[in-house]
Amino acid sequence: MSLIRKFEEQVLELGREGHVAGSVHLCLGQEAIPVGAMSVLQPGDKVLSTYRGHGWALACGADPFALMAEIGQREGGVNGGRAGSPMLSAPEVGFLGENSIIGAGLPIADGVAMADRLQGGSGVVLVSFGDGAMNQGSTTEAMVFAAAKNLPVIFVCENNGWSEMTPISATTRGEHLARRGQGLGIESRVYDGNDPAAVAEAVAEAAALCRSGQGPVLLEFKTVRLSGHYNKDIQHYRPADDIEAAQLADPLLRLRELKDLSEEEMARIDVEVANEIREIAERVRQAPAPSPTGVLEHLYAPDLPIPAPREAVVKDIPYFRAVNEALKDALRRRGEVMVYGEDVGFAGGIFGVTRGLQKDFGADRVFDTPIAEAAILGSAVGAAIAGMKPVVEIMWADFVFVALDQIINQASNVRYINESRLSAPLVIRMQQGVTPGSCAQHSQSIEAILSHIPGVKVGMPSTPHDAYAMTLAAIEDPDPVIMIEHRSMYQDSGPVSLAGPSEIAAGAVERRSGNDVAIITWGAMAAAATAAADALEMEGVHAGVLDLRWLRPLDDEAIERIVKRCGGRVVIAHEAFVTGGFGGEVSARISERLFETLRAPIIRVGTPDVRMPSSPSLQEAVLPGVADIIAAVNRVRS
Numbered sequence: 001m002s003l004i005r006k007f008e009e010q011v012l013e014l015g016r017e018g019h020v021a022g023s024v025h026l027c028l029g030q031e032a033i034p035v036g037a038m039s040v041l042q043p044g045d046k047v048l049s050t051y052r053g054h055g056w057a058l059a060c061g062a063d064p065f066a067l068m069a070e071i072g073q074r075e076g077g078v079n080g081g082r083a084g085s086p087m088l089s090a091p092e093v094g095f096l097g098e099n100s101i102i103g104a105g106l107p108i109a110d111g112v113a114m115a116d117r118l119q120g121g122s123g124v125v126l127v128s129f130g131d132g133a134m135n136q137g138s139t140t141e142a143m144v145f146a147a148a149k150n151l152p153v154i155f156v157c158e159n160n161g162w163s164e165m166t167p168i169s170a171t172t173r174g175e176h177l178a179r180r181g182q183g184l185g186i187e188s189r190v191y192d193g194n195d196p197a198a199v200a201e202a203v204a205e206a207a208a209l210c211r212s213g214q215g216p217v218l219l220e221f222k223t224v225r226l227s228g229h230y231n232k233d234i235q236h237y238r239p240a241d242d243i244e245a246a247q248l249a250d251p252l253l254r255l256r257e258l259k260d261l262s263e264e265e266m267a268r269i270d271v272e273v274a275n276e277i278r279e280i281a282e283r284v285r286q287a288p289a290p291s292p293t294g295v296l297e298h299l300y301a302p303d304l305p306i307p308a309p310r311e312a313v314v315k316d317i318p319y320f321r322a323v324n325e326a327l328k329d330a331l332r333r334r335g336e337v338m339v340y341g342e343d344v345g346f347a348g349g350i351f352g353v354t355r356g357l358q359k360d361f362g363a364d365r366v367f368d369t370p371i372a373e374a375a376i377l378g379s380a381v382g383a384a385i386a387g388m389k390p391v392v393e394i395m396w397a398d399f400v401f402v403a404l405d406q407i408i409n410q411a412s413n414v415r416y417i418n419e420s421r422l423s424a425p426l427v428i429r430m431q432q433g434v435t436p437g438s439c440a441q442h443s444q445s446i447e448a449i450l451s452h453i454p455g456v457k458v459g460m461p462s463t464p465h466d467a468y469a470m471t472l473a474a475i476e477d478p479d480p481v482i483m484i485e486h487r488s489m490y491q492d493s494g495p496v497s498l499a500g501p502s503e504i505a506a507g508a509v510e511r512r513s514g515n516d517v518a519i520i521t522w523g524a525m526a527a528a529a530t531a532a533a534d535a536l537e538m539e540g541v542h543a544g545v546l547d548l549r550w551l552r553p554l555d556d557e558a559i560e561r562i563v564k565r566c567g568g569r570v571v572i573a574h575e576a577f578v579t580g581g582f583g584g585e586v587s588a589r590i591s592e593r594l595f596e597t598l599r600a601p602i603i604r605v606g607t608p609d610v611r612m613p614s615s616p617s618l619q620e621a622v623l624p625g626v627a628d629i630i631a632a633v634n635r636v637r638s
């Protein structure tokens with residue numbers, strides 16, 4: 001505890017001296033919680049913490065210099081200066097990291113625990129968070145999910161009474177936050193978090209419950225914040241008597257009583273630790289900034305080799321069955337593949353994509369979840385970090401917005417922040433787009449939003465064969481991949497070569513090889529584009545059609561080839577709204593790289609800015625189609 005105290009005080013000092021860019025959030029006053037907990041957890045157990053988590057990293061056994069260097073954003077930092085104070089991690093000692101998105105670590109902890117059980121382990125996963133985080137949706141979702149699956153997760157609420165500058169009492173009813181756990185059917189207990197012995201006893205009991213299959217457990221530790229919310233916080237909002245009360249409850253004073261240490265003995269320990277920490281701080285002051293040479297590295301793993309061709313049965317099957325065949329193939333070949341989501345298990349999905357999988361592969365690997373998208377995605381991030389290959393379904397693309405954090409702030413960051421020591425190779429499947437009668441909340445094309453995120457890959461299969469081959473490529477890929485299917489194509493049949501993995505998650509395909517005009521497209525519009533090209537062919541116009549298939553990574557070479565071959569006449573067609581659609585990105589890249597080749601302005605065909613109406617006749621009035629593509633081709637040729 002003294003080590004954490006001196007460490008944090010030294011960090012404060014480094015900040016004052018200007019050795020730390022930005023803010024740091026110290027755990028002064030909360031030292032007893034990580035120390036008590038880690039005194040009873042076992043090797044192999046895992047910890048995820050709140051962003052106020054330096055103490056957890058130290059208690060897990062991370063190297064204090066590497067931690068302090070990270071906080072000071074120096075070379076030698078535990079994350080190479082990529083994480084800083086609020087996202088640092090030390091996976092080699094079981095510390096899977098802090099999280100600076102409040103409440104986001106809890107669903108991830110679920111996934112780590114789920115992976116452990118599926119791998120036959122008996123570990124527990126402890127995740128800490130503040131009192132304010134109790135009010136996050138992801139917190140409740142994670143508890144519901146963990147309860148549904150009896151996961152060995154110890155949820156540790158460090159209740160210091162403050163959420164940034166607001167007392168928890170001002171926003172939240174009830175004396176004990178842990179009561180909420182009882183409502184969710186979770187064993188929930190309240191303890192004095194300033195007493196390391198009480199913490200140790202509580203965590204030991206919770207761990208025993210978890211190991212015996214009675215998890216999860218929620219522990220609320222009442223504690224104090226001895227400093228401001230962050231290092232430069234002058235606490236103008238905090239009553240003096242609250243600060244005094246916190247000082248009187250200082251867990252280090254309690255430790256002294258507990259251990260029956262004299263003032264001299266305590267002072268001796270303090271001096272020893274302070275000297276050690278001072279030396280570390282001096283090394284941090286002298287450490288250079290990290291070299292920018294590798295700043296773009298570790299975003300993705302290097303490309304996999306292209307799988308060797310295999311003999312295959314070719315079958316005419318619908319698109320939805322092609323995805324099903326891919327999942328079946330992956331579940332059969334790889335024990336770490338798991339498939340889950342809402343209605344995905346017993347019923348086989350609302351569109352039948354996962355039909356039969358639970359029967360064939362069991363309810364441990366193919367299962368239904370609570371309606372809790374943050375828990376579905378977050379648990380998949382955690383399970384992927386822990387060595388599983390989760391393939392999760394978001395029933396409708398429009399629903400992913402309630403849980404985007406787990407993609408944008410979590411999955412995307414794992415490899416980069418950990419310099420490839422950890423990765424999160426999950427696959428997220430969803431379906432999107434307009435079908436007759438679909439309303440404005442069940443019809444959006446969201447690929448541009450997801451393709452904006454470095455660290456994830458985005459695929460959009462437009463044929464049954466691609467639905468099969470690209471889904472398998474996504475599952476084989478070592479990074480997070482989002483597969484966006486199109487509901488309107490689910491019943492479309494076509495030949496599928498059931499060859500197992502045959503390609504990597506990259507690469508566009510030319511569907512028509514004309515050289516008068518390039519139509520660049522993807523997803524559901526690929527069929528409209530080829531139909532337009534066929535109609536134009538009858539009029540003697542040879543349009544080339546490039547189906548991008550993967551928006552991230554984007555096949556720039558294929559784009560360049562077709563634009564040059566078609567003499568710089570380009571139409572880009574997608575179902576998504578034109579404004580901010582991915583067509584804007586493709587168009588900008590062509591302008592930047594191939595400006596001299598262009599003979600006419602690039603034309604984008606897409607849905608105009610409108611909310612999608614439900615009536616099929618109104619939908620038809622705004623949706624782009626074959627006629628719009630033909631009109632655009634004629635414009636660029638004129």
Ligand SMILES: Cc1ncc(C[n+]2csc(CCOP(=O)(O)OP(=O)(O)O)c2C)c(N)n1
Nearest residue numbers: 052100101102130131132133160162163164
């Ligand atoms: C999702 C999200 N919302 C808001 C914030 C801004 N924020 C950072 S810390 C914090 C307070 C968190 O309070 P609590 O959970 O009690 O943790 P403590 O600060 O007490 O450790 C807030 C609101 C954030 N980082 N993430």
